[in-house]
Amino acid sequence: MSLVNEIHKRRTFGIISHPDAGKTTLTEKLLLFGGAIQEAGAVKSNKIKKGATSDFMEIERQRGISVATSVLAFIYKDKKINILDTPGHKDFAEDTFRTLTAVDSVIVVIDVAKGVEEQTEKLVRVCRMRNIPMIVFINKLDREGKDAFDLLDEVEQKLGLKVTPLSFPIGMGFDFKGIYNIWEKNINLFTGQNKQTVEDTIAFDDIQNLELDNIIGESHAEELRDNLELVYEVYPKFDQQAYMDGDLQPVFFGSALNNFGVRELLDCFTEIAPSPLPKHAEERLVKPEEPKFSGFVFKIHANMDPKHRDRLAFIKIVSGTFERNKPYLHIRHNKKLKFSSPNAFFAEKKEIVDISYAGDIIGLHDTGNFKIGDTLTEGEQLHFKGIPSFSPEHFRYINNADPMKSKQLSKGILQLMDEGVAQMFVLEFNGRKIIGTVGALQYEVIQYRLEHEYGAKCSYENFPAHKVCWIDDREADPVELKEFLRVKNKFLAKDKEERLVFLADSEFTIQMTQQKYPSVKLQFVSEFE
Numbered sequence: 001m002s003l004v005n006e007i008h009k010r011r012t013f014g015i016i017s018h019p020d021a022g023k024t025t026l027t028e029k030l031l032l033f034g035g036a037i038q039e040a041g042a043v044k045s046n047k048i049k050k051g052a053t054s055d056f057m058e059i060e061r062q063r064g065i066s067v068a069t070s071v072l073a074f075i076y077k078d079k080k081i082n083i084l085d086t087p088g089h090k091d092f093a094e095d096t097f098r099t100l101t102a103v104d105s106v107i108v109v110i111d112v113a114k115g116v117e118e119q120t121e122k123l124v125r126v127c128r129m130r131n132i133p134m135i136v137f138i139n140k141l142d143r144e145g146k147d148a149f150d151l152l153d154e155v156e157q158k159l160g161l162k163v164t165p166l167s168f169p170i171g172m173g174f175d176f177k178g179i180y181n182i183w184e185k186n187i188n189l190f191t192g193q194n195k196q197t198v199e200d201t202i203a204f205d206d207i208q209n210l211e212l213d214n215i216i217g218e219s220h221a222e223e224l225r226d227n228l229e230l231v232y233e234v235y236p237k238f239d240q241q242a243y244m245d246g247d248l249q250p251v252f253f254g255s256a257l258n259n260f261g262v263r264e265l266l267d268c269f270t271e272i273a274p275s276p277l278p279k280h281a282e283e284r285l286v287k288p289e290e291p292k293f294s295g296f297v298f299k300i301h302a303n304m305d306p307k308h309r310d311r312l313a314f315i316k317i318v319s320g321t322f323e324r325n326k327p328y329l330h331i332r333h334n335k336k337l338k339f340s341s342p343n344a345f346f347a348e349k350k351e352i353v354d355i356s357y358a359g360d361i362i363g364l365h366d367t368g369n370f371k372i373g374d375t376l377t378e379g380e381q382l383h384f385k386g387i388p389s390f391s392p393e394h395f396r397y398i399n400n401a402d403p404m405k406s407k408q409l410s411k412g413i414l415q416l417m418d419e420g421v422a423q424m425f426v427l428e429f430n431g432r433k434i435i436g437t438v439g440a441l442q443y444e445v446i447q448y449r450l451e452h453e454y455g456a457k458c459s460y461e462n463f464p465a466h467k468v469c470w471i472d473d474r475e476a477d478p479v480e481l482k483e484f485l486r487v488k489n490k491f492l493a494k495d496k497e498e499r500l501v502f503l504a505d506s507e508f509t510i511q512m513t514q515q516k517y518p519s520v521k522l523q524f525v526s527e528f529e
């Protein structure tokens with residue numbers, strides 16, 4: 001098969017949701033359709049149980065599982081589907097943000113009873129920033145929940161999306177009868193008994209047909225007709241280009257647990273979701289169909305075995321094909337590297353493959369060569385954009401608790417930061433190191449891993465910062481900039497790329513600083529537009 005055909009077969013996407021909305025369950029059902037697993041319950045939940053803050057066995061177990069479920073690939077209707085797993089736990093949100101740089105589209109899962117939740121808002125904001133095509137799946141229709149129209153309103157308002165329902169529920173909760181599939185023009189009746197297989201659908205392109213009353217009852221039929229009329233009146237028609245541009249989001253309803261509405265979602269997804277998209281490098285736009293390989297590292301996973309400190313670097317192939325044992329240029333090190341055992345992922349297994357195509361994810365064994373954001377090519381100087389750091393929410397000084405092991409500590413910290421476990425900032429005026437994280441759990445992970453993998457001990461001390469602001473001085477007035485740097489001296493630090501940041505202690509400080517030094521722009525993301 002030609003390169004172009006292979007690429008057009010691929011659908012690489014991520015599922016995002018607030019914890020407990022049903023991401024794991026939906027993933028599992030999708031795999032079931034792909035024949036990648038035989039029974040429900042086979043996908044291990046990639047979740048850290050609530051209250052597991054100090055349960056290190058749980059963290060370790062989690063790390064093992066998340067390697068296995070990092071990429072779940074399967075074939076469905078001749079399409080190669082790559083699902084990139086995104087951790088639901090909010091303390092690992094940074095990891096999810098990075099994974100979103102490697103997807104070509106996203107499915108957003110929302111709980112019908114809870115509606116739009118905090119984590120969904122944050123993640124969708126990142127997708128919107130990048131215009132990622134999104135499909136919304138409203139889950140748990142077998143339970144009592146919010147009114148469908150209210151929910152659609154909520155999705156539009158809280159998530160800033162423009163929706164078009166492609167299916168619509170008939171009843172809900174106890175009275176849930178099924179869904180009308182606007183996309184395929186048929187009805188799927190809910191029995192609640194078919195958790196493993198596909199239910200039969202009844203073709204129904206004329207909703208006025210009185211047969212409908214016989215099937216779902218008069219009152220449900222009337223209600224459905226009214227609802228659909230409203231849908232057609234209020235919401236725009238599906239438009240492929242608008243969806244691809246991130247301007248319109250189709251919505252499906254269903255129940256992942258009951259395997260209901262999932263086939264509809266998957267069928268529509270394979271039809272409309274984008275095949276691998278071009279990606280911007282600093283130098284130029286790189287297209288997937290280009291014959292020469294290029295790719296970038298979006299995730300690094302430490303190996304489970306602490307004795308061999310090797311890691312798995314996850315690469316998204318942006319263009320061409322990646323071949324085993326062929327030398328590729330590591331741009332940051334300006335060094336050619338060969339990989340004898342690149343891993344590809346299939347369902348929950350990983351296996352060594354000879355060739356992978358644009359859109360695929362491969363796992364490369366790494367002994368410390370890679371950092372998140374690194375680019376590999378066949379020789380061309382390319383630097384892929386779009387793996388920014390976001391401001392952490394927690395900040396602590398990190399101290400060496402065992403003076404005999406200071407080398408190990410430094411090395412450990414650097415490697416953990418390369419993996420993207422947290423961000424480190426070095427204060428300009430005294431050189432002290434500050435670790436910034438998205439959640440408190442990371443501090444325990446770092447302490448534990450430093451001790452078990454590097455034999456180093458650390459302690460923490462609170463640092464009173466609220467947010468990291470990257471300093472954009474491209475249009476700064478030199479006098480104003482000088483004054484800013486002098487006055488804020490004690491709160492200035494460098495991030496891992498040696499970019500200057502201001503550690504602000506409150507929103508108020510940020511506001512005051514912006515007012516006082518308007519030409520010095522404070523940014524909350526490390527990559528500037």
Ligand code: G4P
Nearest residue numbers: 017019020021022023024025088139140143255256257258
């Ligand atoms: P997550 O990955 O988004 O965090 O959610 P997950 O799939 O683990 O689902 C969270 C809970 O919601 C699970 O129940 C799951 O069974 C349930 N669930 C998922 N889809 C549906 C649905 O369509 N209807 C109903 N009624 N429930 C659904 P749990 O009790 O927390 O876990 P478990 O003991 O069932 O594994």
